[in-house]
Amino acid sequence: MTLKTFRKGVHPHDHKALTESLPIEAVPIPGTLLIPLSQHLGKPATPVKERGAEVMPGELIGEADGFVSAKVHSPVYGTVKKIVQQPLPAGRMSDYVEITVDREQTAEHVWQPRELDWDMLTRETVTAGIRDAGIVGMGGATFPTHVKFSPPPTAEIDTLVINGVECEPYLTCDHRLMLEHTTHLLDAIRILHRGFAFKKILFGIESNKPDAIEAVTRAAAEVTDAPIEVVPLKVKYPQGAEKMLIYAATGRTVPAGKLPLEVGVIVSNVFTLSALADWFLLGKPLIDRVITVSGNGVQNPRNLRALVGTPFARLVEACGGISDSVVKVLAGGPMMGVALPTMDYSVTKGSSGLLFLTDAEVPAEGNCIKCGRCVDACPMNLMPLTLAAYARANKFLEAKELHLNDCFECGACAYNCPAKIKLVAWIRYAKNYVRVHKL
Ligand code: SF4
Ligand code: SF4
Structure with missing residues (x-):
């Protein structure tokens, strides 16, 4: 099998054996949900329900505020208790809608298949559906997906690249989706293809997921109305970063500071596909997601499907608790994730992982020895x-001046650093300063 890849990058231990064979399980419905109105890049959604309002599954609770924003829906039957301001895992403040959940009524709710009129699918109706469902990119960036699928009329988009790479160590939720919901994902691709008539659809999967490569290849062979090709990729980090994936799958290079549409490509993550199929086939907006809870500090690592707004504490309960040896808690993976000071957060559309790491998994920081290994690792050719x-x-x-903003915070430099210097944390700090102060 020929394995494609990109230049540079690193080979971290993937730690996926902890959860890769574990089927997705649902987290019990919590009594309270805390749903942020800023779960995406762009302007936060505006609350449309007041205190005391009754809500039902799929009902709008936050309206998109402008084009680069995303709608937010209630996952449950319940009552809006209040709207509060709290920090998001990355530190930014957000309004949260707190909902007291009617667990019994919610447990009885089933999303019924709806008849999709395939002949009505056009670029406009597909994009409108994505916007109505509140779908955001769930590979990490949480960019509103309808924006990505609204290229300017002059852009010549010919290729859709599906990101089934999941190169972040520990995370296995996309892997499980590809195994357990293969047809659902391919239905989403067919829907997108109806709207965009791509010349090529390349489904990139790293070769450490041979079962997913096999499942998607087998299912894709049954699809007659979309040109889907599975592209096995070399296991290397950050293979799932948009520009690296595009290069590996298509051979095209996205210029620095430019978007994939400059080279005729749109990239979509597998969970984004899952949400898209949920909307078009079931009428279900993006109200839940699969999240990997892992690390040696958690009793029973799991892949969990949780409603958006589920407190992290409920995920810990579902995994049997954590041990005293936990020294670091991360939202996301170890390469790009954010260290959490407390557990007072809840699941958002972008939550891909919750990791509980022990001493052995968190190396101590030393002094720079000027070895240059961080430079060797950087796929953007920066000087970390x-x-x-x-x-x-x-x-x-x-x-x-040294192209700070070209850094997409992949963490390859910090991983390769023998002194374990927190290079990404410093770079992220500088990027935030430049952004906030509009330098
Ligand atoms: S400088 Fe940025 S883009 Fe380069 S390796 Fe480090 S985190 Fe990744
Ligand atoms: S890899 Fe670490 S120790 Fe080596 S030059 Fe870069 S920062 Fe210094």
């Missing part, structure tokens, strides 16, 4: 040690 040094010295303009 210099960017981090500028950030430490508050020299933000100098960092910007």
